[in-house]
Amino acid sequence: MSAYLLLLTASLGLGAERFGGQAFYLGDPHVHSGASGDGGSTDLGVCEGTCGAMAEIAETARANGLDWMALTDHVNGSRTANARDFSLAFTTMLGAHDPEGGFVVLPGAELRIGTPDGDQGHKNLYFAASNSELAEMTIDDLRFDGAGADIESCDALWTWALELEHRWGDLMLLAHHPTRVGRMGTDWSCHRGELAAHFSPAVEVYSRHGDGMACPTDHDALPEGCQEGSEAIAALDPEGHALRLSFVGGTDAHDTLPGNVCALDTEIPEHAYGGGLTVVVLDDDQLFDRDALFHAIQQGSTYATTGPMLPVVVDYIVGDRRLGGMGETLVVPHDQPLRVELRLPAQREHTLSVVVLVTPAGEEPMRAAGDGVYHAEIAAGALPTWVYPRVELDGSLWYDEPCRDGGADSLEQLWISPSYLTVGELDTGDPGDTGDTGPDDTSGDSTAPDSDPPGDSDQPGDSDPPGDSGGGSETSSCRSSCTQGGPAPAMFLALALLGLAMTARRERKGR
Numbered sequence: 001m002s003a004y005l006l007l008l009t010a011s012l013g014l015g016a017e018r019f020g021g022q023a024f025y026l027g028d029p030h031v032h033s034g035a036s037g038d039g040g041s042t043d044l045g046v047c048e049g050t051c052g053a054m055a056e057i058a059e060t061a062r063a064n065g066l067d068w069m070a071l072t073d074h075v076n077g078s079r080t081a082n083a084r085d086f087s088l089a090f091t092t093m094l095g096a097h098d099p100e101g102g103f104v105v106l107p108g109a110e111l112r113i114g115t116p117d118g119d120q121g122h123k124n125l126y127f128a129a130s131n132s133e134l135a136e137m138t139i140d141d142l143r144f145d146g147a148g149a150d151i152e153s154c155d156a157l158w159t160w161a162l163e164l165e166h167r168w169g170d171l172m173l174l175a176h177h178p179t180r181v182g183r184m185g186t187d188w189s190c191h192r193g194e195l196a197a198h199f200s201p202a203v204e205v206y207s208r209h210g211d212g213m214a215c216p217t218d219h220d221a222l223p224e225g226c227q228e229g230s231e232a233i234a235a236l237d238p239e240g241h242a243l244r245l246s247f248v249g250g251t252d253a254h255d256t257l258p259g260n261v262c263a264l265d266t267e268i269p270e271h272a273y274g275g276g277l278t279v280v281v282l283d284d285d286q287l288f289d290r291d292a293l294f295h296a297i298q299q300g301s302t303y304a305t306t307g308p309m310l311p312v313v314v315d316y317i318v319g320d321r322r323l324g325g326m327g328e329t330l331v332v333p334h335d336q337p338l339r340v341e342l343r344l345p346a347q348r349e350h351t352l353s354v355v356v357l358v359t360p361a362g363e364e365p366m367r368a369a370g371d372g373v374y375h376a377e378i379a380a381g382a383l384p385t386w387v388y389p390r391v392e393l394d395g396s397l398w399y400d401e402p403c404r405d406g407g408a409d410s411l412e413q414l415w416i417s418p419s420y421l422t423v424g425e426l427d428t429g430d431p432g433d434t435g436d437t438g439p440d441d442t443s444g445d446s447t448a449p450d451s452d453p454p455g456d457s458d459q460p461g462d463s464d465p466p467g468d469s470g471g472g473s474e475t476s477s478c479r480s481s482c483t484q485g486g487p488a489p490a491m492f493l494a495l496a497l498l499g500l501a502m503t504a505r506r507e508r509k510g511r
Helices: 054-063 083-096 154-168 194-199 232-236 290-298 346-351 489-509
Strands: 017-019 022-031 068-071 108-115 118-127 171-175 202-207 246-249 277-283 302-305 313-318 321-324 329-332 338-343 352-359 362-365 367-370 373-378 386-394 411-416 419-423
Touching (some): 022 118, 022 202, 022 290, 054 068, 054 083, 068 083, 108 154, 118 154, 154 171, 154 194, 171 202, 171 290, 202 232, 202 302, 246 411, 313 329, 321 329, 346 352, 352 373
Parallel strands (some): 022 068, 202 246, 246 302
Antiparallel strands (some): 017 022, 108 118, 246 277, 277 302, 302 411, 338 373, 352 362, 352 386
């Protein structure tokens, strides 16, 4: 097996890294095995080039520096797994789940989705429930049209997801390689409404297909061109779809080699790059298990990376008060500037090329303050709808050996999940409380987005019901809460099903 492993694991990092009161867990949320019709595994008798073994997939992931992974074999469409191979792969992954030993498995699968309006792209399913709760799951449970990929409408897709959640517990359905031309690209108009916001809180912005953040792009462009209007930045555009999404990255490896970002995929020749990974950020003293991993992704405590495991802490500050960090929804007073501070380990700062702050208006460099600290300021009265830092590194300085990831240069990148901003008055809290409680603070109305589904009004969060106008300059109450022309009929059924689901969900969450 050692011949198949990434040889740069010392640079990637083995086990969680800790910095600034937080713990950083590296993972690959998009991996295929020979169970997929276009995948390869040595022990399943299918491999066109260099593949790993299904029986050793968790060992391979750990050796490649990963703390967690998701196996997302195809369950519909022309490349679907068959029932037997899916069961073998799914059971193998449940058995590899070892949170006590520091390795977490997020059960998953990949769906191709089409409606009468056109192809809606590929999306990955992820589940939060325990092994015992998922043990009886079969491939048919994850299909809405048998092995086919057609469903009657976008509303029907999200209603199906709600029914699936009612049976199997919390789930996400995330788009990936959004700018692929043709049936693999993402139609963001299908992501309108409360249910879509609940089930699809993130997008995979980088994989072996290339950079899906922008179209066109100068960084790792898709060889066949890109589908304009499907890029991640278009999904966030406050003048367009105005979705609230966080960022993840995955390899989309089809060779049973999770985390192998410095090699190309021999099973899918059109995969031009080594792929990406996701860093999940938890409080330093928080238990790392499947539930924590799932909800960190759901709540935006993530960033996508082309490979480097570089700990990054982001703080948004007004005066001497920290409002929150990456992926959070923040309330900012209109008459005070917002300071953005990014911190990383000083001993790794030499690998950086530039740190920029991204808003809907574009990018501006953040100022280096020394000791791994970077600053930027947003003027009072100029509050954007969202903001996030992007970090560029020199891979030749990061890796101990050349990273042969297919890129034209040694550029490596991190995309920090956006924080969403709204104008309002700060909660003054208790007398004498300045709110400056450091990076572990998650108190206050402006932080800790809720993960409950739409309609659960006792725990408001990013999926607030219609009428919540969102952040910044947004004026439409339908930004992510309703479909054009009002709720579609399928939505009434969906909202009715919510009442049936809530009791079971709260019991699982310990509420």
